[in-house]
Amino acid sequence: MKTFGFGSGSTSGNGSHRDKLRKKQLVRRSVLESLETRNLMTTGPQLIGVQPNEGSLIALGASSTPTVLHTSPRELVLRFNDGAELDANSLGGIQIKRAGADGVLSAAYLTSDLGTNGQAVVDFSASLPGQQGNGTEIFFTQSSRTVGPVGKPVSYPILSVQGQRINIDVNIAPAFKTTANDLVKAMNEDPAVSSLIVTTLLRGFGTTVIADTVTTGQVLPLLGAGSARASTNFNSGLSNLQAEFVSTGSAAAANGVRVEFTSRSFDSPAPPNVIVNGSTVRIELNSNPRALTTVGEVIDAVNASAEAQRLLVARLVSGDRLTRIGGNAITYSPLNLVGGDDQLITPAYIALGDTKREVIIRFAEALPDDAYLIDIFGTGPFALRNVAGFAFNGGVSRSVRFDLDLGPTIQAVVPQPVITTGTTKQQLRNVVYVYFNGDKLASAEAVKPIYYQLVYTNNSLNGGDDIAFRPIGVNYDANLNRVALTFERNLDALVDPANPGAGPLALASLRLRIGNDNSVNNTSVASITPASDPGSRFSSAMDLGGGWLAGPGAKAAIVSSEIKNATPYTLDFPGSNSESGNRDNRYQHHVTRSDSDGIEVIYYNFASQLGTANSSVQLNAITEIQRTMARQVVSLYEKHIGVRFVESDNQGFTIGVGDMQVINPLTALTPVAANQPGDNITYAAGPLLANASQSAVVIDSQEFNTADDNLFGSELFRSFMRGIGVLLGLGNADELPQSTVQNSNPITDPNVENVFPGNADVTHGQYIFRPEGKDIDLYRFVVPDSGGSISVQVIAERQSNSSLLDASLRLYRNEGSSSQPKWVELAANEDYFSQDPRVSLDFVKPGEYVIGVSAKGNANYDPTIEDSGLGGRSEGKYDLRIDFAPPAASTLTDADSDPTQIDGDGDGKPGGVFNYWFVPTRPDRSTTATTDRSSYTIWVDKTALANGNGTLAQPYNTISRALT
DSSP: OOOOOOOOTTTTTTTHHHHHHHHHHHHHHHSHHHHHHHHOOOOSSOEEEEEESSSSSSSSOOOSEEESSSSOOOOEEEEEEEOBBBGGGGGGGGEEEEOOOOOOOOOOEEEOTSSSSSSSEEEEESSSSSGTTTTTEEEEEEEESSSOOOTSSSOOOOOETTTTTEEEEEEETTTSOBBBBHHHHHHHHOOOHHTTEEEEEEEEEETTTTTTSOBBBBBEEEEOOEEEEEEEEEEEETTTTTEEESSSTTTTTTTTTTEEEEEESSSSOOOEEEEETTTTEEEEEOOOTTTTOHHHHHHHHHHHHHHTTTEEEEEEEEETTOOOOOTTTOTTTTOOOOEOHHHHHHHSEEOOSSSEEEEEEESSSOOOEEEEEEEEEEEETOOOBBOOOOOOOOOOOOOEEEOOOOOOOEEEEEESEEETTTTTTEOOOEEEEEEESSSOOOHHHHHHHHEEEEOTTTTTTTTGGEEEEOEEEEEEEETTTTTEEEEESSSOOOOOTTOGOOOOOOOEEEEEEESSSSTTTOOEEEEOOOOOOSSSSSGEEEEOSSGOOOOOOSSEEEEEEHHHHHHSSOOSSSTTSSSSTTBBBBOOSBSSOOOSSEEEEEEEESSSSEEEEEEEEOOOOHHHHHHHHHHHHHHHHHHHEEEEEESSSSSEEEEEEGGGGBTTTTTTTOOOOOOOTTSSSOOOEBBBBSSSTEEEEEEEEOOOOOOGGGGTHHHHHHHHHHHHHHHHHEEEEEEEETSSSSSSSOOOOOTTTOOSSSSHHHHHHHHHHHOOOOOOEEEEEOOOOOOOOOEEEEEEEEEOOOOOOOOOEEEEEEEEEEESOOOOEEESSSSSSTTTTTEEEEEOOOOOHHHHHEEEEEEOTTTTTOOOOBOOOEOOOOOEEEEEEESSOOOOOSSSSSSOOOOOTTTSSSSEEEEEEEOOOOOOOOTTTTSOTEEOOOOOTTOOOOOSSSSSSOOOOHHHHOHH
């Protein structure tokens, strides 16, 4: 038996290798659309643009090379013609795939011996990869003539192009018959034809005459782009026989499609039976010696079956259709259809945009270096359609090609590696290995020490005491894509070059910095403390001065200040009991307390004891899941009202689960009753019976005992929220909409999604705790003429004594002049390091900048107007850190002809610096050592002998032994 591969015109030996190389070269030079005019139907949506979230539009029209992006797109927006009105249910007609391991995107093809019985096999491959090549047609005719095409040999066929059809008229005149070589040369030399198809003689003899054997009067379509396929010679023993089965959908959609063969002796001559069951096509062959099934009968039967054609089509690549194969052993069955290595990309999100003419595609992860194709189907069951049912592009599929050429990234760092020579292990204590991804580095650049710095941090965050070391040797191994950095001294015994007589530096964290030639030694940090509250208007912004930015190299400044209202906010927020429409009587009050100035801080706890009830000590039975639920409740209140909650061990009010009778019924804020499931009293709130100064909310421990009770939005969740709301000062609100948490008759319809807290709860909560933060701190500085990168961050929550400020950060640039400023907001952020915001820009041009710091909620202020802020929900001290670095003179790049800078910070964009922190190891631990051995290494090797002592020469053989 001989079974062929599934490449275009696939075969064995050198032919398939040449084919792969030819196809790879073909796709690399492919264009996105041919130059000829196409008169297509204008019905159906038309693609007019593809915009990544960063960079320029991706080219749609004719181009000698695909669009190359150097930044991995997180989002693509596909825009269609006005009035497109896309059907959201047909968005599956947009698919994105990448080339995969071979770097080649598959194209539609047709491989045929043109009736020569394998004497010459010709491959017709679409010039354009993807779905746009599927459906390109070849149509042969014959004529006898003694004059050839203009300027060409008489034996050349006459070619013409009509839309996606190529008409080929071969010459059958006895002395001038068209050969395989004539056909290949004529098609590749014709500009109109070669823009659609690249023609190749895959195997056989170019002198073979094909004029007499070509199939005339029949359309031969190209297909198979992105498809799965399988081929066989039906165990015929004939090397020139090959039939293939190609899926009608993508390779991913064809996963599991297979062709099974059986045979039996039919009573009379008949074509093979084709039965489809799920994704399996079963073909029953006739083994009757007097009427054996032929190859042609198999192909015709499959293509005549409507059910089979939904899965695949059959084609004869080479050989005689009349070859009888019904009596052959069917050991070739089953044939599993397999795709190439093109990989289908599954977006994290694909949906219509603001209008029905726009499709938004988002990716969960950064796309890697590769060739990409956006296929938009205009035909078949997956065609993109408009709401009227018209197919995309008049029923013609289209593909958009782009390449990602990203910067190299660092995959791993191995400080002080261990190498093995024979049976001897050696630790290279002064060496660091750095492994890069598959993007090869520029060899001449990779070995330059200027791109690598080892920083002794002195175990501090202050860059002023850093000591930088350059490697004395850099070796680049292109095969491993690894850089080996060799330093003058062992990493655990570095010596300050400014004070070599002091001996080795104390063991401390080291930072390996890789990327560009900027020095880390001159990163000085200026500390600035404002003498007064910074202004809230551009013209009154605190000027940070130019001193901290003076001189070469990177610079940083830390400004220490506080967000807090300088003067009280005197106006009340809506929501009081006295307002018109609010119910206020002996049974019901919407609010039970009034606000005080400033943002209040409220403590709460989960104390283990709730006091006494029924003459016994009552324990708090709250579970960890219920604690998490209570924390969710206070964070939701904190998100909307002017209050900050702090969890403590014993301060503030208590949140518990247990016997509700621990609440004093005489001073309770809610009814108090004995625990009893189903009595509609699920919580009690107020002072404890055992301690009148301690308030608490206690959930009935007998009311909730199923897993569903622990879900967000459950009745247990509402009980926590209502009880805590009561302690905050929220009263009953039964006459308000059921979406109000303080309404005791909540919405129970499972099809209605509740919102916590409700609108009325927020209004009343903001009356009690006004989000009155209005302080805005603006800081002005000037970026020097070089421009550079800038990073701005607020350090509040991360302070050693954590601040309660939940900050908002904004960055502005003056696009005008000093006399006529035009301020433009560049960036804003609220949460980066947990609640601390950060803004980072790879490059900012020279000029005047202003940073705005405020509390979250107070982000809609107008810096052209003094004191325009309001809505802040927190206050507290903060440090504002500003880091500036001028552009590097030189950066590590890849080896491409158009070099791309290293993506040091791994954000999918070229540029950035890679940093890796580690503590070096000292030599082997000695059992007689009396000094600190905390950083000495204990070695483990599972192949070692059992009696090891933890040294490199005699390592332990299990981790458990090393830890005992």
